[in-house]
Amino acid sequence: MIVRLRFTKNGKIRFIGHRDVARIFERALRTAGLAVAYSEGFSPRPKVAFGLALSVGYESDNEYLDVVLAQPEDLEDVANRLTAALPAGLDLLEVGEIDRHANSLMEAVxxxxxxxxxxxxxxxxxxxxxxxxxxxxxxxxxxxxxxxxxxxxxxxxxxxxxxxxxxxxxxxxxxxxxxxxxxxxxxxxxxxxxxxxxxxxxxxxxxxxxxxxxxxxxxxxxxxxxxxxxxxxxx
Amino acid sequence: MWTEIEPLLDNVQKPARYIGGEGGAQEPEHASDKVAWLLTYPDTYEVGLPNQGLQILYEIVNERDDAVAERSYAPWTDMEEQLRAAGLPLFSVDTHKPADAFDIIAFNLSAELTYTNLLNCVDLAGAPVRAADRTPEDLLVIVGGHCTYNPEPIADFIDAVVLGDGEEVIGEITDVVHAWKNNDRAGGREAVLRQLSQLEGVYIPSLYEATYDGQTLVSVLPKCDDVPERVEKRTVADLADWPYPKHQLVPLTDVVHDRLNVEVFRGCTRGCRFCQAGMITRPVRERPAEQVRTMIAEGIKRSGYDEVALTSLSTADFSGIEDVIKDTMDDPSCSQVSISLPSLRVDAFGVGIAAELQRGRRSGLTFAPEAGTWRMRQVINKLILEEDLYGAVDSAFSQGWRRSKLYFLTGLPTETDEDTEGIFELARNCVKIGKKYTGGASVTVSVGGFVPKPFTPFQWFGQNTVEELRRKVGVLLEQNKISRGVQFKWHDPEATLVEGLMSRGDRRLGPVIEDVWRNGGVFQEWSEHFDLQRWLDACERHDVDIEWYVYRHRTEDEVFPWDHLSAGLHKDFLWQEWRDALDEVGLEDCRWTPCYDCGACTGYGIEHVVASATPPAGGSQGTGQNLAVGGAVPVELLSKSGAVVG
Missing domain, CATH: 3.30.70.260 (ACT domain)
Structure with a gap:
């Protein structure tokens, strides 16, 4: 199951970098008890894909992240659990299920x-x-x-x-x-x-x-x- | 003052250093009758944030009704420029309050090269850098951490020093300052410092007078009768009473050691003679295994981290370490979690631990043989056999690791080039073992210059000169050429010199530190900012003889600048250890053998807290055959030692 998360980056947290946002989401997904699919290999990585990087210091009303979940989840439940796990300023707006053949965010935008x-x-x-x-x-x-x-x-x-x-x-x-x-x-x-x-x-x-x-x-x-x-x- | 700081952040690197907002961060409510602590790490946010000591104190203070604690870190030079240009002070990252909204600025001092940053932070905080110039309204400057076992070089700049574990004494200090503050600061600074001097573990430098005879230090004595002649360190008797940090801070940006850290025990009695940490933190106090499990499980759940480090000195010595690792790996809520053991003795690391660790993601493995030959390791009392190292490395490579890291010291007492070259012989053999399992096996050799530290048997030893350390690096570089699969890293010998100067210096170094700071010498831990010439010039201007302070061997009758402080250790025990080192005689670990009365337990009426009366299985456990162990070590252990080797 692939979900597309839409979120903001506002306030003090605008000063963190793109990789920082990625790490925060990885941790938030774990805290929320959402199992993310992992890549195979010696050093498995969670299957998450970000859209276009946002420069440090810029704010955003619309950031995106695609996540491959290891098992089907209730979308509303995902939205609520993730919201509780995210820091202020990274506010989750929407969780959508996307087709596995969807274009990647980087290509699509x-x-x-x-x-x-x-x-x-x-x-x-x-x-x-x-x-x-x-x-x-x-x-x-x-x-x-x-x-x-x-x-x-x-x-x-x-x-x-x-x-x-x-x-x-x-x-x-x-x-x-x-x-x-x-x-x-x-x-x-x-x-x-x-x-x-x-x-x-x-x-x-x-x-x-x-x-x-x-x-x-x-x-x-x-x-x-x-x-x-x-x-x-x-x- | 966030609105004033925010516009500056567009002009600095890594602005996330200054925003706070970490998971677990608190926004305590200040009040005029509360004591406000500004807990400060005198280096960058990335280095300071993970500091467990400050995080523990942060929670303990904030649990009180009569006190608050916030945090700050040394602003990087670009941010300092911005702050000074805008006329703004050092600030807390929690609620972005200016430093003068606090009563106490407390520093953790883990490295001597941060001293100039301490001065810079005090100055940025708006307080006079010299303690003597401060008024009752100025911040109280308090320091703690390992460096404070010889705080004399910074005596001019600090109001109070805490020796040892801070968990209990921080409450006692808060009580004293609270009463003073709510009594109109009656009696001024003198009064509150005098009261603080009555607390066990608190040293007030301004209440002591240092006397010299020419170059030689004669004594450091209290100026008044009620001030103790000798200040004893504080020791928390049972770690089980202090399960902190309960809410480890989870940063929003990249920091060092970005993982859950669970302290499994404090103290170490392996007795390595170069190791200050192992001497001053005695005795061994293990956290109950059940509490460790709980702290791991809850910490992982709360933080979302996928790595937990079990921290202590020589972590594999923890009773039942294999069970704790296995239980964590078996816990379904800890799936995908990797465990790292940042401090590992090779003689306690066997296939069992390696096999359990490799079930999670593999993190790096670091071993610290410290010296290249058995002779040298007897001198430093790191009694691990070559076979122990090879056994540990074999365990690691056989369980799927491809690289490991080996730490060594150079410039040790009695070291010969044969000892230095032995470092690479060990490394080459480790690569050879690794090649049995993987063609890509590699070993990183990391070598630091040895700095003799107070309260260790090597406190009498004259440190190697910069030239000699450079020559030894040259010897190692030659070896590196003929060692395939070995990466070589070394610590700058020039920085080692300044560390040596601070490590055993006295109050006469104050002007040198202030001079270097006034000339822009901050962030001396950072090679891009470190400049030896600045220190040499300052020493010359203030008649400080580096040869005398750093390179000189001390004699038995030497009065040390830290003789009026105590980590419990008897000076004659340390002297005997120094003589035994020169005779290449080792000493066993007292946690599993009878007490030899170093003073750390007997002096304070405390004991080791260990769950197991015998060492963990595997390796020789410091029972190398050349060591006269007598009947002190259980026979069972000796028979087990063969299990891992080879």
Whole structure:
């Protein structure tokens, strides 16, 4: 039985790394008494598969993890037991059963939406900078690839850019949809290409999209046959 | 002060070091009439978090109604820069309170090279680094841990020292500080320190005067009549009364020893003459096997860990160790759990233990023969035969391990190049044994430079010079060239020198430590920050003669800087052991043979707590044929010793 977990990464826990999240889930699954299938071999590893890594310091409303359970379980029960075992900030939103032939998260996700809060309250300046980038034919950044510095045009990876004000803090905010196909465009790379650059206060991943032609869905909608949500207050 | 810290975390490496929130972490409620402890490990979060001593005290204090405890760790240099630039102090990771919200900052000192970090943490906490400059409102700076058996080099910077086990005395200290604090700190620091000096196991350096005759230390004596001439260590008589930590912290990020740790016994009487831990933690106090089983099962269930380490010195000496391992492996709630024994004597490790361990996931196996030849091992009283090592290694490889690690010391008393080269001869033979079972067999040899420690028979020995240790590393590197399947690692001889300076230094080293700290010498345990020149320059500026402190052999009449402290051990017992070492005469383990009165039990009216009157089966158990054991060791044992060998 393969389950797809959807969870947040918010608050203090945003400062832990991708591997840390993996370790926490491995332990939480054990604490919850959920037997995970293990790989064969000299050093067996639990069969879990993560989606796209989230940089240290970034928050997320939608993170995913696929887990192969050793035996069938009640989904609601899984949701409640795991919720009780997870630390604050890693909040389980949904547990869905997926088909064993489902694409891996890494392959399936084609773009991510990011909400980027800036320190400045000068919305017009941010808008001018973003508009200039949208108007450009090419946006070239330098990256390291296999130890060599290469130049990449990231313009095709900028799927959508919107500027607004964060009503809570009265500061400028960019909502960006960035492609993850090929070499994933990271928010820091996009922000580094803005001229002038702006001080960033908070970055949050709000969606991970799987696009098929004109339609797009999220991983918890893809390949999921049925789903359950933890009871509020289960933790 | 989380809101002030949070923005800084975008600018530092590994920000998870500073967020707290571990499984088992507490958010105690402070109150003006409670005593607040800030338990601090003077190194990075990754190194400090697993420290069991601090975790035990954290729980014990937080169980009280009149006290709270939180934790902090030395901020890495990037975070320190951020804090200082923002004008922010050291903070607790539990509720992110500034250090001055606490009454006591207490450090665990496990390594001498962390001393400059202690000063840095006190300074970051906002207290004057010199104890004499502190006001009644400033933090009380208390230290505990193995290094405190000679706290004299840091005497200027600390208010109080705890010798020995902390479980009981931390409550007594809390009582004293609580009464003082709730009486308007009447009498100032002097008053509370004077009261603390009356507690057994508590040493107040400022209440003692050191006298010198030229270079030579004459005495360290109390300044007042009611202060004890000699401070005795504290010993918890029965570990069964202290099943801590009950809720071991489960970190959110990577730390060293990231696993469940269950202390199965405390103390060791194997009597290795170089080993300070084995001398100062006597006698042996085993935890009841049933309690060990419970702590494992509950700890695994609660933490979600898939590895448990049974901790102690020489863990295979635990009575019924095989049963405990077997029961854990048989427990269905512990499936997929691997057991590691971080400290193993080869003569107590047989096929039985190897077979049980290999049922779980195999973790690494480390053995510590410590010296390359039987002669050398007699000198250091690590009486394991070559056959014991080969038997243990054979057990491991035959049960599926592919690599093992061997620990050695170099720079030991009377060591010759033949002894040094013997290290690799053993390693090569171990590889050969491994090749019988797997072509990929490999052995890692890890060699540390020997630092003579207080309260050991080798406290009179002049440490090898940096040049001599380097030469010995060279000898080992030559051997390494002709040893296939052996990986060689060694400890920096320059760091060994500074450890030696601190290990047996006196109060005159205070200015050196402060000088190195003021010149930016923090995180000296880390090779990227360690700089010997900084220490050499500081020693020169403060007229500290390294030759005299580190390399000089001491004579019988030497007054040591720690002679006014006591781990129970009679000085004449240690001196006799030193003479016997030079004569290559061994001494048996008193837990299974009659008492030879080292002082650790008799002085305190306590005894070994061991479930079995005989050593675990297998190996020679320190009964090597060259040793005159007389009738002290059970005959049954001697016959068993052949079972594993070969």
């Amino acid at each position: 084609t773009s991510c939406e990011w909400v980027i809060d800036l320190a400045t309250d000068d919305e017009a300046a941010v808008r001018a900078s973003v508009d200039a980038m949208i108007a450009a034919d090419r946006v070239v950044i330098t990256r390291e690839r296999k130890g060599k510095t290469v130049e990449d045009n990231i313009r095709p990876d900028l799927l959508s850019l919107k500027v607004s004000m964060n009503p809570e803090t009265s500061t400028a905010r960019i909502t960006a949809e960035l492609s993850t196909e090929g070499r994933s465009l990271r928010p820091a790379e996009f922000l580094g290409a803005l001229e002038p650059s702006f001080e960033v206060t908070r970055v949050r991943r709000t969606h991970q999209w799987i696009s098929h032609g004109d339609t797009r869905i999220e991983p918890h909608e893809a390949d999921v046959s049925r789903a359950a949500h933890p009871n509020v207050g289960a933790s």
